[in-house]
Amino acid sequence: MIRLAIQKSGRLSEDSLNLIRECGISFLSSSYKLKTEATNFPLEILYLRDDDIPGYVQDGVADLGIVGQNVLVEAGLPHLEIEGLGFSKCRLSLAVPRAAAYDSVADLQGKNIATSYPEILGAYLRERGVEANLHTISGSVEIAPSIGLAEAICDIVSSGSTLLGNGLREVETVFRSEAVLIAHQKMSAEKKEILEQLQFRMQAVRRARRNKYILLNAPTAALDAVKALLPGIKSPTVTPLAEEGWVSVQSVINEDDFWHITGQLKAVGAEGILVLPIEKMIS
Numbered sequence: 238m239i240r241l242a243i244q245k246s247g248r249l250s251e252d253s254l255n256l257i258r259e260c261g262i263s264f265l266s267s268s269y270k271l272k273t274e275a276t277n278f279p280l281e282i283l284y285l286r287d288d289d290i291p292g293y294v295q296d297g298v299a300d301l302g303i304v305g306q307n308v309l310v311e312a313g314l315p316h317l318e319i320e321g322l323g324f325s326k327c328r329l330s331l332a333v334p335r336a337a338a339y340d341s342v343a344d345l346q347g348k349n350i351a352t353s354y355p356e357i358l359g360a361y362l363r364e365r366g367v368e369a370n371l372h373t374i375s376g377s378v379e380i381a382p383s384i385g386l387a388e389a390i391c392d393i394v395s396s397g398s399t400l401l402g403n404g405l406r407e408v409e410t411v412f413r414s415e416a417v418l419i420a421h422q423k424m425s426a427e428k429k430e431i432l433e434q435l436q437f438r439m440q441a442v443r444r445a446r447r448n449k450y451i452l453l454n455a456p457t458a459a460l461d462a463v464k465a466l467l468p469g470i471k472s473p474t475v476t477p478l479a480e481e482g483w484v485s486v487q488s489v490i491n492e493d494d495f496w497h498i499t500g501q502l503k504a505v506g507a508e509g510i511l512v513l514p515i516e517k518m519i520s
């Protein structure tokens with residue numbers, strides 16, 4: 238049995254649970270139960286505050302954890318990271334009141350900056366030779382300038398609406414973050430094997446999410462042009478249609494290329510294009 242710590246409730250919770258479920262792992266969850274066992278995989282899930290997860294994994298109380306890189310690096314434990322998970326992407330940024338003058342980070346010399354990330358921000362400012370007074374607060378950081386606590390802040394930004402809503406302007410990106418899988422460094426051989434199985438499943442799920450299955454009909458004369466647009470995993474599957482001079486083509490395309498490629502496929506004569514989600518993709 239391997240023990241995985243995830244955030245109990247917050248920005249990481251839903252995506253962490255979805256990833257585990259998409260790996261085909263079933264478990265019961267309820268808002269008051271802080272520990273649950275999977276029914277079809279040797280996994281126990283602990284629901285914790287995200288700030289506590291790196292320490293628990295470092296100490297081996299949990300074998301694995303899912304946490305934001307920002308929290309991991311702030312805790313001084315970046316070596317625990319084993320894999321990026323591609324969700325909860327955000328950045329840690331410096332921001333100042335919209336009307337405040339700001340040319341470069343040197344303008345923060347001697348200023349008061351409110352943040353929940355004194356370690357990451359401290360290192361960033363030190364590298365740039367800037368000395369500032371950091372005020373560590375644990376939340377609602379964006380309020381600090383308007384109540385006279387600080388002249389600048391450093392906090393998580395995603396859409397930027399919290400900054401906008403509080404009259405602030407983003408001036409520097411200090412750190413880019415996403416959710417990561419972390420692991421205790423000394424695991425038994427049995428646990429390592431379970432981890433390998435879990436990573437194999439997670440990678441299959443993530444690869445599937447990035448790709449789409451595409452089916453289309455094309456005139457045989459256009460096949461070379463269609464093939465050139467659809468490299469597929471190895472090469473596209475081509476089967477003749479009942480109608481003479483037509484083929485059906487099946488392949489896999491990257492989500493990012495999807496609109497661009499389907500437009501080009503139509504232009505070379507493809508018809509009846511179907512695009513389907515892929516559930517798992519194993520290379």
Ligand SMILES: Nc1ncnc2c1ncn2[C@@H]1O[C@H](COP(=O)(O)OP(=O)(O)OP(=O)(O)O)[C@@H](O)[C@H]1O
Nearest residue numbers: 244247248249286287288305308325326327393395
């Ligand atoms: N707006 C956002 N968009 C995307 N990811 C975010 C956003 N805000 C935070 N995150 C990421 O999600 C993580 C958890 O954020 P959340 O706000 O839920 O933390 P928290 O309030 O500290 O939770 P906890 O109660 O567990 O301590 C952050 O450390 C960061 O990596």
Ligand SMILES: O=P(O)(O)OC[C@H]1O[C@H](OP(=O)(O)OP(=O)(O)O)[C@H](O)[C@@H]1O
Nearest residue numbers: 248376377393394395396397398399400
């Ligand atoms: O750029 P935005 O899209 O506005 O997101 C940024 C906000 O999201 C996070 O807070 P969250 O909403 O998770 O609340 P919290 O302070 O309770 O953690 C973060 O601390 C910012 O305040």
Ligand SMILES: [Mg+2]
Nearest residue numbers: 286287288289
């Ligand atoms: Mg927290």
